[in-house]
Amino acid sequence: MKVERMILIVFLGNYLVNNVVAGLASLVPANPAATEPMLTAQYFTFAILAAVAIAIIAWWYFKSAAAGLVPGLIFGVVGFVVTVVTAFITGVSGVLLQTGSLGQVAAVLPNFGPYLINKTTLVLFVIWIVPAILVGWFLQKRTTSSAPMSSPSSMM
Secondary structure, three states, X not given: OOHHHHHHHHHHHHHHHHHHHHHHHOOOOOOOOOOOOOOOHHHHHHHHHHHHHHHHHHHHHHOOOXXXXXXXXXXXXXXXXXXXXXXXXXXXXXXHHHHOOHHHHHHHHHHHHHHHOOHHHHHXXXXXXXXXXXXXXXXXXXXXXXXXXXOHXXXX
16 A cells, blocks of 8 residues: 555545535535525535545545555545645645734634534545445455456366
8 A cells, every 4th residue: 555645646636525526516506594504405415526526536546556444444534634634734824825924823723623623524534434435345345256266176
């Protein structure tokens, strides 16, 4: 398992989810009267399309790597960690570029804790973990079921 390749692929996946999938989900009309923003058609569309995109990216990665439950879990965890680290770096660098002040960056850092302890971060975790595990399991199952069976006569 090449960790560098996995990090690059999940970084690409994070970019695609944050830009392409979010753009497609924004085409679904928003419900301004919704009391819970997570229970809208737009949010469900984003979650489903993101899971499909991550499944495709996991399949692409596992084409040339060992597939299975554990590699799928590792891929999903790496994807989630890369997503959170990217959000942190983007937030810090955005504040630094807008204000030019390290003091403002220090004032914003405590806001990252509530971001980590949020329902949307849990949804993000599930969106990365579940498709990666399912794809890894499916590809492993398909590989083992298509492996040729050796006959007893060939073993002699």
